[in-house]
Amino acid sequence: MPEKTYKVVYERKNCIGAAACAAVAPEFWEMKEDGKADLLGHQVDEHGNQFIILKEGQLTKEMKKAIDLHKEAAEVCPVQVIHIYDADTGEKLI
Ligand code: SF4
Numbered sequence: 001m002p003e004k005t006y007k008v009v010y011e012r013k014n015c016i017g018a019a020a021c022a023a024v025a026p027e028f029w030e031m032k033e034d035g036k037a038d039l040l041g042h043q044v045d046e047h048g049n050q051f052i053i054l055k056e057g058q059l060t061k062e063m064k065k066a067i068d069l070h071k072e073a074a075e076v077c078p079v080q081v082i083h084i085y086d087a088d089t090g091e092k093l094i
Contacts, residue, residue, distance in 0.1 A: 003057040005087035008070050010039045010050040014081045021073040021082060028066070029073060053087060 017035040021028075029037045042050035054066055067084075074082040074094040084094045 003055060005056070006054045006067055006070075006093075007085045007087040008039065008052050008054065008074075009045070009083045009085065010037075010042070011047075011081040011083075012036055012038070012050050013048065014079055016079050018078050020076040020078065024076055025069040025073045028069060 015036040017031070017037070019031050019037065021037050022031050028040050030040055032038050039050045039052060042052050045051050054070075056067070070082070070084055071094055074080070074084055082094075083092060085092055
């Protein structure tokens with residue numbers, strides 16, 4: 001089976017600083033001094049959104065849960081500014 005690639009996109013401008021993401025997935029989310037979260041290791045896209053690319057096969061053993069943790073963060077965010085896409089098909093998963 002081909003390795004799946006995921007894209008996590010975070011609309012930082014709409015974050016209300018609820019810190020739910022950092023609570024469920026502190027490995028990937030950090031609260032900053034301006035009260036908003038940062039997606040750790042992010043790049044910034046043309047819309048000013050933060051994003052990271054996760055390749056399933058490249059995740060270390062401890063990171064195998066990464067996709068699930070990101071899904072959890074996306075689900076608990078009260079303003080739904082965290083999105084997960086299948087990077088190959090562009091399908092929005094969350
Ligand atoms: S859960 Fe959502 S609103 Fe809260 S800090 Fe994270 S991204 Fe921002």
